[in-house]
Amino acid sequence: MDDDENNGPDLLPDELADVIADESEGTDKAKKADTGAEGTDDPAEGDEGDGAEGAGSEKPDGEGSEGDEPEGKDENEDKPARKRSGSQRLQRRLAAAEAEIAALRSRVAPDGSVSRQAVEAEIGPPPREQDFHGDLAAYDRAMTVYEIEARQTVRDMKAKAQSAQTARAEALREAAEEHMERCEAFAREVPDFKATLEKNAHLKASPIIETLVLESEQSPHLLYFLAKNPARLEKLNRMSERDAAREVGRIEASLSRPKPKTETKAPTPKQPPKGGATPRSPDSDLNAWLAKTYGKR
Structure with missing residues (x-):
């Protein structure tokens, strides 16, 4: 050659x-x-x-605003x-x-x-x-x-x-448009969501983390978690793309949806009566009548 x-x-x-x-x-x-x-x-x-x-x-199916569906309408039940x-x-x-x-x-x-x-x-x-x-x-x-x-x-x-x-x-x-819709729905469930983000607006995420958050269906919850845990965000920023994706997946698996407090309108149950005289038995009533009528034997 x-x-x-x-x-x-x-x-x-x-x-x-x-x-x-x-x-x-x-x-x-x-x-x-x-x-x-x-x-x-x-x-x-x-x-x-x-x-x-x-x-x-290509338009994703069902690309509407979450939380806008009126309750009780069957045609919107499969929207999520x-x-x-x-x-x-x-x-x-x-x-x-x-x-x-x-x-x-x-x-x-x-x-x-x-x-x-x-x-x-x-x-x-x-x-x-x-x-x-x-x-x-x-x-x-x-x-x-x-x-x-x-x-x-x-x-x-x-x-x-x-x-x-x-x-x-x-x-x-x-993805950013869908993320904003999810944030609006999440803010209705978590009252301090917007305040938490505003308080920690100085925190910065790397482009890799920003993309991973946008891709997630739990993007608002991830933002909320990272805003409350800046040390975890700093750790993610230093990771490679593959390691960061794995760590974000672990965080997603550990997140639990906040449960709003529910107030019941049911009346307070009535308490059974306490104390009082023992109810008379039919036998004692009969004996008392016989004694009164025929005298004691």
Whole structure:
């Protein structure tokens, strides 16, 4: 095997490296033009974009305000179940978007640039002149095709990263809306909920903890617990994402729903009479009558 095959930087000529660099910079400067190209150049990319948009626009079932259902109406009895189902779908959408972002993070840098290694991982290394045995025309044609494919790959990677970010942002927005609805319902059950949050407004949660709280169906109760236990919040902030998710799960399992005090309107039970004379028996009454009538014997 030639040394050129083992040397990573030599796999791509300087001209192709410039092509990828120019494509990354050009996409950032002319974002609108690249977006239009993405929609027409690659059908597969269009299908994926449509899927992300469909996920972003999907409405969870039963997305109404908790606690607004009038009592005694049968059509609203299954609303909490539908609400819970919608929250679970929202959690799955958010998890899928985050997984896709994590997979693309190694290919697309935070500044939007795409590395040569990432391109080669998708389409393979560029053609080598020695493989064409002196046929320079064939080599030039192969390089032209490869450069075009490399440009399209860069655009596709950027489009996928942007689509995943958009889907995640939409899922987080919907999660925040559901969280606010749950907070309103929780505040009706726990009178000091808002006061506790205001008193501890100086406490800060890491982005990881904020996302975990938003994803939880017990998000208001988690906020309430962490506001009352700042040491636990500080401990969570120092954890990795995996350890923090496990710890939040343990906290959720330990939470018990506050029980409101109920006042009964039933009357006080009557107390049985105490003391008094022993009731007379029928035999004693009969003996007294006989003695009075016939005299004592």
